[in-house]
Amino acid sequence: DTEVTQTPKHLVMGMTNKKSLKCEQHMGHRAMYWYKQKAKKPPELMFVYSYEKLSINESVPSRFSPECPNSSLLNLHLHALQPEDSALYLCASSQELGSSGANVLTFGAGSRLTVL
């Protein structure tokens, strides 16, 4: 069982819909991440929160909007997505951001998104 929980596991949405992906961890980790992964490609970093503040935004389009309500929760709000945004969205957490010994990532099982 993964210690990072993501919901929903699968999501199908139209280009005009608004939906959210949710992620939760109870390991006391202070860094949380969103990654996007396409088939046969490595995970691609989107956002990083450290101590509930946005630390890294990899120039992600504004139709993706992250939110970190508290140290255990991370959301990704989706609006007006395109079919090419269909992918596996992975949440991850680590003890800290940037410290070499403490940034081992624990991934959630992912949310598989299909945009019609």
Add this chain to the structure above:
Amino acid sequence: RKEVEQDPGPFNVPEGATVAFNCTYSNSASQSFFWYRQDCRKEPKLLMSVYSSGNEDGRFTAQLNRASQYISLLIRDSKLSDSATYLCVVNVYNQGGKLIFGQGTELSVKP
């Protein structure tokens, strides 16, 4: 040049074989190194961290060569269950703690 480069796959090996993967990184400020394993349609999971002196975990041995800027992973006595994609991951000190993923190497162990 990609920041983290891995051997192209797929590697198709028989059970019991020894297989080695290499990974090179371009940024000399890289600080910490990892191998992750990702099964088909699953999330990546940490296989092992890579330490300067090299480290072993059962059938898996990881080595780091800072002078040549490469990391290796050796799998001895391959099992069918080792079939997966192996991702080399590097943390670069001067990039705010961002972890850089290699493209991954696919391993298929056949009976």
